[in-house]
Amino acid sequence: MPDRFRELQEAAIRFRDERDWEQFHTPKDLALGLQIEAAEVCELFLWKTRAEAAGKLHDEEFRTRLADELADVQVFLFYLAHAAGIDLPVAVEDKMAKNALKYPADKARGNARKYTEL
Ligand SMILES: [Mg+2]
Structure with missing residues (x-):
């Protein structure tokens, strides 16, 4: 990809x-x-x-x-x-890693709350 x-x-x-x-x-x-x-x-x-x-x-x-x-x-x-x-692919990978930390699946699953509200 x-x-x-x-x-x-x-x-x-x-x-x-x-x-x-x-x-x-x-x-x-x-x-x-x-x-x-x-x-x-x-x-x-x-x-x-x-x-x-x-x-x-x-x-x-x-x-x-x-x-x-x-x-x-x-x-x-x-x-x-x-x-x-x-480098856009690197930037996307880096941001997804940050998002994974901000939005842990166990806390973010099934809701649309901002990370500050989790
Ligand atoms: Mg157009």
Whole structure:
């Protein structure tokens, strides 16, 4: 998985560099782009009831739109991590380890409380 992940990040960087877009990729603008793409994911679910949203997940056209927006989010994550010199797979592993300490399974299972409330 991490190898595939790195290949995809490199492909995204190549795509960008072939278009000479790095000049626009400041950390601030990449963070804004990430937020905007995440909002586009949310927009797909806006005003739908829980049942309607669940039903949409079986609609092929909707699934394609959702996949596209999730991919946009991931591409911005690639770009921002690259710009900041952060190894994203390592960062995810580190954060999951921190989360495991903050949310021990025996205390967090079956509830949505924040770690400070466990
Ligand atoms: Mg988008």
